[in-house]
Amino acid sequence: MALGNLPWELVEEILSRVPPKSLVRFRVVCKQWNDLFHDKSFIKTQLDHACPQFVLFDQNKIFLIDANLDDLAIQMHQISVDIPCVLAMSPFSTTYCDGLLICDLHCNGTAVWNPLLRRGRQIMTKNIRFKLCGIGYDSNRSEISYKLFGYHYYYEHDCKLEIYECASNTWKYINAPYEEWPIKEPLDNHISLGGNSYWTAYNIETSEYLIRKFDFSKEILKNFCILPCKKNHEGDTHYLSVFRGNRFSMLEQCYGTKEIEIWVTTKKIQNGDEENVVWVRFMNVSIPEIPRLFHQSFGRCPSYFVDYMYGKSFVLCCTDENRQGSIYILRGGFSRKIKIDSMGVDFNHFIYVPSFTPIP
Numbered sequence: 362m363a364l365g366n367l368p369w370e371l372v373e374e375i376l377s378r379v380p381p382k383s384l385v386r387f388r389v390v391c392k393q394w395n396d397l398f399h400d401k402s403f404i405k406t407q408l409d410h411a412c413p414q415f416v417l418f419d420q421n422k423i424f425l426i427d428a429n430l431d432d433l434a435i436q437m438h439q440i441s442v443d444i445p446c447v448l449a450m451s452p453f454s455t456t457y458c459d460g461l462l463i464c465d466l467h468c469n470g471t472a473v474w475n476p477l478l479r480r481g482r483q484i485m486t487k488n489i490r491f492k493l494c495g496i497g498y499d500s501n502r503s504e505i506s507y508k509l510f511g512y513h514y515y516y517e518h519d520c521k522l523e524i525y526e527c528a529s530n531t532w533k534y535i536n537a538p539y540e541e542w543p544i545k546e547p548l549d550n551h552i553s554l555g556g557n558s559y560w561t562a563y564n565i566e567t568s569e570y571l572i573r574k575f576d577f578s579k580e581i582l583k584n585f586c587i588l589p590c591k592k593n594h595e596g597d598t599h600y601l602s603v604f605r606g607n608r609f610s611m612l613e614q615c616y617g618t619k620e621i622e623i624w625v626t627t628k629k630i631q632n633g634d635e636e637n638v639v640w641v642r643f644m645n646v647s648i649p650e651i652p653r654l655f656h657q658s659f660g661r662c663p664s665y666f667v668d669y670m671y672g673k674s675f676v677l678c679c680t681d682e683n684r685q686g687s688i689y690i691l692r693g694g695f696s697r698k699i700k701i702d703s704m705g706v707d708f709n710h711f712i713y714v715p716s717f718t719p720i721p
Contacts, residue, residue, distance in 0.1 A: 373406070377403060385717075404460075404718055409606055415428075415678045415713065416462065416710065417686070423476075426701075430670075430676075430692055434697075441479060455709070459716060460475055461721075463496045464493075469485075470486050471483070471484045472484070476715070478719075482720055491512070494512065494575070495575055497558050505556075508524050508526050510577075523535070524580065527721035528721065535580050552603055554603055554630055557575060561588065572585040572601070589624055590611075598614045599612065604626070604667060606714075608625060610666075620645065621651070623642070623675065625641060626640055643673065644675060652681050674692040678710045
C-alpha cells in the first residue's frame with residue numbers, strides 16, 4: 362500500500378519516528394507534510410521519539426554527532442548556522458530545552474538556536490556581565506512562552522537574577538539571590554525539564570548534594586530534592602541529564618577509581634514533586650580508559666545520556682587524559698572509545714535532542 366493511501370493518523374505516527382536529519386528534508390514533499398511539521402502536537406510527538414545527539418563547537422566549525430548503539434559507532438557531520446556570532450564565539454555554556462539550544466556568547470549576548478532547522482536569533486543583554494543559567498516556561502499556561510533566566514554579576518556577593526521573555530523581548534529583575542549560604546552552586550550543568558530549570562548544588566553544613574530549581578511559573582528559586590550520594594572526596598563529580606524525556610539521570614564518578622554510577626528517578630518530574638522524588642541505581646560504568654571528568658579543560662561538564670531500549674546503554678562525550686576529544690559508548694558488556702580527530706584541544710560540547718520547535 363502506498364504511503365498516500367494510509368490513514369493520516371498512521372502517516373503522522375510513521376513520520377514522527379523517521380530520523381530527524383531525513384525528516385527535515387520531507388517538508389518539500391507536499392503542503393500537507395510541511396504544515397504537519399509546524400503542528401504543535403506533531404512537534405511534541407517527534408521530540409518524544411528523537412534520540413539525543415552531541416553538538417560540538419570548534420574553531421569556527423559546528424558538528425553534530427549521532428551515536429549508533431547497535432554497532433557502537435558514531436556518525437559525524439558538519440552543519441551551518443545563520444547566527445554569525447555563534448561561529449565566531451564558541452559558546453561558553455549552553456543549555457537545552459525542547460529542541461532549542463541556548464548559547465551564552467560572552468559579551469555578545471545569548472543565542473537561541475535550533476540546529477535541526479538551522480535557525481536562530483541573537484539576544485543582547487543589558488549588561489556584559491550577564492551569566493546565562495537556564496530556559497523554561499510557565500507550565501500552568503496552555504500556550505508555551507519561553508523565558509531565559511540568568512544573573513548579573515557586579516561584585517563578589519552582589520548578583521541579581523534577571524528574566525528575559527522571548528515573546529515580548531523584555532527583561533526584568535527578580536528578588537531572589539542566586540547563591541544562599543550554606544548552599545554552594547556551580548555555574549554550569551543546568552538542565553531544563555517540564556518548563557523549569559534544575560542544577561546540582563552542595564550544602565556545606567550537611568555535606569549533602571542536592572538539586573536546586575528555578576520555577577518559571579512562580580519565578581522563584583528553591584531546593585528540589587536531595588541527591589542519593591554523600592561527599593566522599595573533594596574530586597568526586599556529579600552531573601545531571603534528562604532521562605526518557607521527563608525524568609532525571611545523574612552521573613556520579615568516584616575520584617579514586619574513576620568508576621561511574623548512573624542514577625535515575627523512577628517517576629516523571631512535575632511541579633510539586635519535591636517530597637516524592639525516588640532515585641534508583643540504573644547502571645554501573647567501568648571503562649578502563651575513561652578519564653577523571655573532574656579534570657575537564659576549563660571545568661567544562663561532560664555531555665552524556667543513558668538509554669534503556671538497548672539493554673541499558675551509556676554514551677559520553679568528553680576529552681580524555683591527553684585532551685583528545687572522545688566518545689565513550691557502553692552497551693551491555695561491550696564498550697568502545699572513539700576518538701574525534703577533527704576536533705581541537707579546547708572544543709565545547711553539549712547534549713541536544715533534534716526537534717522542529719520554532720525559534721521563540
